[in-house]
Amino acid sequence: MPANMATSMLLLGLIVIICTSVSLTYATSSQPNVIFIMGDDQGYRDIGYHGSLFKTPIMDKLAEEGVKLENYYVQFFCTPTRAQLMTGRYQIRMGLQNGVLDQDQKACLPLDEVTLAEKMQEAGYSTHLIGKWHLGLYREGCLPNNRGFDTFFGFLQGAEYFFSHDTPKGQLDFYRDFEPQWQYNGSYATHLYTDEAIDLINNKDPDKPMFMWLSHQAPHAPLEVPQQYSEPYRDIIEDDNRRTYAGMMACMDEGIGNVTEALKANGIYDNTIIIYTTDNGGPVWNSAYNWPLRAFKGSLFEGGIRGVGFVHSPLLSDKVKGTVSYELIHVSDWLPTLVEGIAGWTTEGTLPLDGINQWETIRDGRSSRRIELLHNIDPLTVLTEGGESWSDSPFDVRIKAAIRLGNWKLLTGDNGEAGWFAPPGVAGLDTEEGDVGDIVRLYNVKRDPEERNNLASKYRILVKCLLRKLARYYEESVEPIYTPHFPEEADPCKNGNNCVWGPWATEE
Template sequence: MKLPNKVSSLMKVTAVGSMVAASITTTALIGKEKTAIGSEKVEKPIKDEFTSPKEKPNIVYIVLDDAGFSDLGSYGSEIKTPNMDQLASDGLRYNNFHANPMCSPTRASLLTGRNHHSVGMGSVANFDLGPESHTQARIKPEAATSAEILKENGFSTFAVTKWHAAPLHEITPAGPFDNWPLGQGFERFYGFLESHTDQFAPELVYDNHMVEPPEKEDYHISVDFVDHAIQFVTDQVSVTPDKPFHLYLGFGATHSPIQVPEEYINMYKGVYDKGWDEIRKERFERQKEMGIIPQDTEFIPRDPEIKAWDSLSKEEQELYARFQEAYAGFMTHTDDQIGRFISRLKEMGELDNTMIVLVSDNGASRESSNGSISFLNYINGNPTETKDLIAVKDKIGGPEVRAAYPLGWAQVSSTPFKNYKQSLHNGGTRVPLIIHWPEGINEENRGEIRTQYHHVIDITPTVLDIIDVEVPETYQGIKQMPMHGTSMTYSFENSDVPTTRIRQYYSIYGSRAIVDGDWKAVTYHKQGEPYENDKWELYRMNDFTESNNLAEKYPDKIKELEKLWYEEAEKYDALPYEFETSQVRGYINPKAVNNRNQFAYYQGMEHIGTYAAPKIQNRSYTIMATIDRKEKKTDGVLVAHGDHLSGYTLYIKDDKLVYEYNLLGTVYKMVSKEKVPVGESTIQFEFQKTGNLQGKAFLMINGKQVGEVEMPKTFKATLAEEGLDIGRDMLRPVSPDYGKGKDFKFSGKINKVEYHLMND
């Protein structure tokens, strides 16, 4: 059996830790004794394929966010995903493919082919611990991305995506832009830079500047993303048809907020009334029937944190069913957008010669045990009460709620595995992978399942293998680290050939795991405890659901694998342990634009991301604005940070100065006792910290106190998902009292808005 000509002569295995790949044919792999990657070198065959760029396939990465292993129809779900399922039917599905357990590390590894600590993404891009750290929240220049390498080899490069691979304190209209997509090899970009955004009112960036969402009544970001992806590709194919393209299409779905048009939620009315226990069993049995999991896979018990569905009240069941109806609708809506993109490729005659890699960035999210109205409830350790969720049940999935589903449905998404995102068991790392490439995958192999163990660092090496491009020794004068991944092309033809990936380490927040051949060891670290006290678990790799911990039976193997983990961690810059969340959550890189106590903003400044705004949490501070009102009806927002669910705003309405602080539904509000005068005046808000996360606030006009309020509780972590505006409130309004005018823009003149932060 041979692969199509464009692939058969390109079979080689990229050596882990070596710049030069060993080139071997699929035939040579079959029946060969399994050896360490790169241990045998075969002379590289002379190639005559791909002599000009037009003969190279287009490369498309499609990334889902927080989608669990079982969430696609082709992986056992009842959720309707016909377009992704068609890609699986016409391509290959992998059931032993792994990502890193959180999104920024996975995205960095996907784009570079290297391990996430090595390239500077030891955690999510929220945390930037500085240039000497492996948690820099950015991709090091020593690790050129797929876009940079492919652009140098004749490809056009586009990103329409969630990025989350640049320090969040850099999300400002003044940059710096080096770590944004255009600074990482992409020629065009449309998307958002943070971990998530409102699906109906997103914080958008076009190339290197902030933009507002299109004013459409039925706007949704997933539709907008595919509109732009289609536009970018159509422009490319129309003007330079001989040039291949590389597109990174990454959706906000299905990360919270779970938001989707109501008609998609209605598609699933009643489907989830039977509850998470029954749905998980059904998915498990369907997976066995499909062959996506082995027939002898053990069905693991319900997570002890999750209540039995039958033990819930009728009101609770109706509430939780609504969460999953919205989640399923969200996934189907995303599938429809992927279908639109695929249809466009087909119309232009580009589908057959486009390699599509579809993957999730980590396992299902466990970031809300009971379901929540906002992701910030999780970040701030402020779970939403069930009664409050029931009160907004019919709004879940819509624009007024930034929903995150409860843990019971996360375990369904993880079927058949245990644990979730941020975990090093399979529920956190084993994700769906579909590869679709009609010209590169023989017809007789299409629709098959591949069981070889592989990792997200193997995707870009596979692409370079296919287009016959070596990793550059230098890029823009900077010496490049080798690829850590290995090509997967050998698996396109044969399901039985042994994997070429023998070993992979994992590390997140001090917890660790390692895969070595037939074995996997994993340990979870409790912050503040000595690492030598961590207890390791041991599993055979053929134990699909990691049901049988063999640590007590094979203590010597545990010691061997723990030693091996340290060797791999040293090799890939995962040491020393530097990330204890409690120690770094409030850390700001000294070079960050908001690592200072004095700020002066001017009217007309574009939107600033929430992590780039002044850090006012748990400290005394003053906001002072000098303004000019020409007449009594001059009103509007002076400063606003946040949205309808959290944040603060200072505005003038009906001649009065108003301040509101929304702590996830608890609102502190002051309205001035006196009117704001016409003409020039100085407006001041002052917060005096009186204890941990508490204080007293004052309003002043021209130095005279005109308002006061006690604030017994304030945000301890991120105070808003939406960022900072001066002279307007661009997206979701912080206050419902603004009225119907768009963004309640201040109609007078703001000379300056100053922040003065104290170090108490």
């Protein structure tokens, strides 16, 4: 090879290496920050743009300037939703089909599951959890800092008092990483979480993207809020609990605004994606409302699982800003969406995913690839009567389950007792009792989102098709991991944990 040609080839090679290096550096430095905000036990109705009497101006504005997700689903309880967020997998794969994990059970998010936080770490992100965990605490391996979070500031169980940060028997449940935090007694939790988020933003490493899960307890019970937030609703909302609930939402809304302003003040807002979601339907017994959807937290009717959700970011394409997306999206989709779509990383190494990368659907308005969604199969909740007309079913219709295919939704194991609950001050047919009847229910949720017209008897062939799908999912499911309760072993005032909830067992 002539010398000049060899020199040219060498220079070309160097240029390729340099360009590749620049490209990789640019790709890393340009990875968007992700602020993933979760409200707890918030009803579908309980946000301004869904018609609530109380106002949520910050969230309304963020949603109005972004993309509202109006065909978006979570789970019926806290733990299953958080598990699906963290793993991108249906809860039937993890044994979390039945409910929440209690602090005195020897169970947590299975340790072989690769979490969203771990994948974001791999992608080069700093990872932070602020607020509620609720994925198990019985041993150290279950704790957030051992599941992919660089920092943790919050609590481990399902709920605590907002000011004292303890549980009804006086045991503390408030941590910074692995260290109990006694000094915050008297400080309101929503304020603390907001301040922590702002502090992390103010001190962010400029060379590293950030993934923050801002996991609020509000407006979950106990209903507590500084009076300054509930007082403006004294002449609007008569019920004391509902007024307190409104104040809790107002405080969280204010905090989300302050976090957004911190992003702007630090010059990173333009490269940040803000995602907001609820974790399950609202409990009407704690002054939350899902009107006009049917039922409440714990149910597989729409009021228990259709979530409030929106995405806000300057990185969204102009054609989707200010729009509503009716594409089918599920909480399990966030892991591949964040890891592959936003971080530009790979989901290799996880267990097989049920979630789908929805970033192009959200960012550009493209059609979702999701046409099917398993809401749940709970083998521990089984009706003893009903379903005789489906005796030839491939799936035991007495089991509480629900599945979605296109616009069609099938429920089994629910005789329809749950009805519709209108919030105070809203005119409508508030019918606390539903259409009690057959335990197999089919709805076209696009035409009938309130689930008032059961079409199972009219479309029996479609029902059979969906029952076969449920049967296949049931064969793939694992046994529920909910264990017996061990109150004496777990009691932190009796097991040497100095009245602080935390790991209490070493064995599996």
